[in-house]
Amino acid sequence: MVKRRFMMVLAAVLPLLLWKVVSAAPSPAVATCSITVTVADIMEWEANFPAIALSNIASQGASVTGTSMMTLYTNGDVHISANNTTAAQLTGPNNDTLVTEYGLAYDGDGLTNTGGNTVNYTLHNLFLAAPSVVTHVPNDGAVEVTLSVRASNETGTLANAGLYSTTQTLTATWGT
Amino acid sequence: MRPAGVAGGLRRKCSGRGSAASCHCTWIGALLTIPLSLLLASPAEAGVALSPMQQQVVVKPGGEAEFAITVEYVRRSPEDARTRVKVEVVDFFVSRDGALSFGPETQHARSAVQWIALDAQELVLEPGQTKKMTGKVSAPPSADGDYWAAILMTMGGQKHEQGVNVILRTAAAVFVRAARRNYTPRPTIRAVDVSPPQFDEQVVAMVHDTSEETDATTHGPALTVQADVTNTGLVGFAASCKAYVYLGGRRRLAAIPLHALRRQILPGHERRFVGIMPTPLPAGEYTVRFTLEADSNAASRAFREATFRIGADVAQRWKESFQRQNLPHLQIEPRRISQVLTPGRFTAVGISITNRSGATMEVRCRTAEGDLTDGWLDASPTEFTLAPGMRHSIVCRFRTPLDAKEGLYSAALAIEGESAGLVQESRREQYGIPVSIEVVRK
Numbered sequence: 013m014v015k016r017r018f019m020m021v022l023a024a025v026l027p028l029l030l031w032k033v034v035s036a037a038p039s040p041a042v043a044t045c046s047i048t049v050t051v052a053d054i055m056e057w058e059a060n061f062p063a064i065a066l067s068n069i070a071s072q073g074a075s076v077t078g079t080s081m082m083t084l085y086t087n088g089d090v091h092i093s094a095n096n097t098t099a100a101q102l103t104g105p106n107n108d109t110l111v112t113e114y115g116l117a118y119d120g121d122g123l124t125n126t127g128g129n130t131v132n133y134t135l136h137n138l139f140l141a142a143p144s145v146v147t148h149v150p151n152d153g154a155v156e157v158t159l160s161v162r163a164s165n166e167t168g169t170l171a172n173a174g175l176y177s178t179t180q181t182l183t184a185t186w187g188t
Numbered sequence: 189m190r191p192a193g194v195a196g197g198l199r200r201k202c203s204g205r206g207s208a209a210s211c212h213c214t215w216i217g218a219l220l221t222i223p224l225s226l227l228l229a230s231p232a233e234a235g236v237a238l239s240p241m242q243q244q245v246v247v248k249p250g251g252e253a254e255f256a257i258t259v260e261y262v263r264r265s266p267e268d269a270r271t272r273v274k275v276e277v278v279d280f281f282v283s284r285d286g287a288l289s290f291g292p293e294t295q296h297a298r299s300a301v302q303w304i305a306l307d308a309q310e311l312v313l314e315p316g317q318t319k320k321m322t323g324k325v326s327a328p329p330s331a332d333g334d335y336w337a338a339i340l341m342t343m344g345g346q347k348h349e350q351g352v353n354v355i356l357r358t359a360a361a362v363f364v365r366a367a368r369r370n371y372t373p374r375p376t377i378r379a380v381d382v383s384p385p386q387f388d389e390q391v392v393a394m395v396h397d398t399s400e401e402t403d404a405t406t407h408g409p410a411l412t413v414q415a416d417v418t419n420t421g422l423v424g425f426a427a428s429c430k431a432y433v434y435l436g437g438r439r440r441l442a443a444i445p446l447h448a449l450r451r452q453i454l455p456g457h458e459r460r461f462v463g464i465m466p467t468p469l470p471a472g473e474y475t476v477r478f479t480l481e482a483d484s485n486a487a488s489r490a491f492r493e494a495t496f497r498i499g500a501d502v503a504q505r506w507k508e509s510f511q512r513q514n515l516p517h518l519q520i521e522p523r524r525i526s527q528v529l530t531p532g533r534f535t536a537v538g539i540s541i542t543n544r545s546g547a548t549m550e551v552r553c554r555t556a557e558g559d560l561t562d563g564w565l566d567a568s569p570t571e572f573t574l575a576p577g578m579r580h581s582i583v584c585r586f587r588t589p590l591d592a593k594e595g596l597y598s599a600a601l602a603i604e605g606e607s608a609g610l611v612q613e614s615r616r617e618q619y620g621i622p623v624s625i626e627v628v629r630k
Contacts, residue, residue: 053239066351082356147579181356183340
């Protein structure tokens with residue numbers, strides 16, 4: 013009899029206990045975490061331009077050229093300016109100089125790819141007097157910039173024999 | 189794979205570092221040899237990213253403020269080695285044509301160089317290292333208005349004795365406003381000039397050559413107007429300039445937007461605005477009225493007039509050589525923007541706009557229609573001018589609030605282009621760029 017009562021009480025209480033246990037368990041929850049990152053406007057030359065090699069000028073009327081290419085990373089419009097002082101002119105023995113012209117080209121036109129207009133060979137003192145505009149195209153954060161140099165003798169004269177060198181400085185700056 | 193970093197979002201185009209140096213040799217004679225060199229296969233040093241490109245700092249006269257510059261040496265190759273960069277605060281000057289020059293020779297009365305102290309001038313960075321530099325601006329009590337300087341970062345590199353060494357620099361602007369009071373921009377049109385069309389037979393022939401696509405920049409004869417604008421105030425402003433052409437001083441015949449490479453004119457600086465109109469004018473006596481507005485503020489305007497004459501023979505030749513270009517003059521990419529965003533997301537998309545006409549164009553942009561709540565989408569700049577053949581980017585910023593509901597939202601960007609030309613002709617083009625945003629919870 014006692015045993016039967018015990019079983020009846022157990023049968024009544026057990027579901028309640030189970031319900032209590034189940035309801036006390038933590039319910040599944042969804043946590044939302046919002047992460048916001050702002051990408052600032054950035055300019056980065058991939059590396060230093062290697063120095064530009066020029067071969068020998070072998071006659072009065074000859075000119076020699078050389079190029080160097082580097083990637084510029086940007087996520088905004090950029091202007092590129094150059095040094096157009098005498099520091100950018102090839103200078104050699106006894107401060108003799110050569111006609112030094114520079115050109116600039118991009119692998120993109122600024123329309124379908126990030127880039128800009130080609131700058132044809134221009135005398136060192138006029139090169140990028142107006143800056144070259146690099147237009148950023150969405151989803152293209154890199155542009156290959158090719159700097160070209162052309163060296164020649166002044167018309168009607170011959171430069172001193174020897175080694176000639178110079179330094180050109182390209183500066184990437186904020187756009188408009 | 190590109191390593192993460194501040195520039196991590198930029199797509200890499202080439203995998204190789206260094207150059208494809210190429211040489212061309214001319215051996216016309218062996219009379220004389222000027223050895224110019226043989227260079228120089230030393231490995232290039234890796235690049236360093238600078239961010240942001242420009243920033244505004246507001247400081248009270250006699251007070252201090254801080255700003256931050258991030259410099260990152262992005263690791264791209266296992267061979268990357270420690271690198272050295274020089275960071276300096278320098279003066280800069282913006283020429284009349286909008287070209288920037290840097291260094292002590294550009295020192296000026298409103299220089300902020302002496303006010304700015306960086307916590308480092310020379311950095312030695314390990315591959316993958318990011319350095320956040322702090323600049324402290326200390327304005328003297330007498331400061332009043334706008335001052336400026338540039339943070340110039342020069343990458344280290346070996347100098348070679350022969351050939352052409354190339355130094356790469358990146359420059360970021362710091363504009364400081366010592367806010368003493370409210371300022372009114374003070375623009376002045378110092379000089380104006382009108383050039384009648386020039387008839388270069390070669391160019392005219394090219395414009396008439398319809399066998400292939402004409403380069404927009406090779407426009408035919410055109411009226412060119414220019415205005416030199418000076419800032420005589422204490423604060424910089426963004427200028428917009430337009431010229432109206434009147435026949436006999438009374439009837440407005442044409443409107444010409446003028447373009448400058450940098451619209452922002454700093455105190456004491458001068459900028460040249462140029463407008464080009466290929467549409468021919470009949471013979472007559474004309475007056476050009478130049479109107480300049482600073483910061484789109486009608487209260488800050490300047491005016492100036494000039495006169496010119498188009499003779500009967502010039503008018504006839506101009507008319508004969510004119511080749512009307514069909515619309516559209518603006519080329520816009522992309523033509524549609526779709527974004528899938530989570531709530532709380534902030535992102536940006538660029539739109540490239542190109543002027544394919546031979547005339548200067550004014551471009552205005554605004555968000556239009558749709559069911560986006562205020563603040564979700566904005567575009568800048570909202571107005572600018574384009575020279576023939578020139579491109580400009582508009583940046584659209586999307587910001588979804590944290591409580592944004594899932595669903596598809598739409599809007600549009602309305603872009604209007606107005607080219608230089610006769611007022612009686614249709615000079616305006618309207619473009620709609622559909623924008624759709626799908627908000628999802630992932």
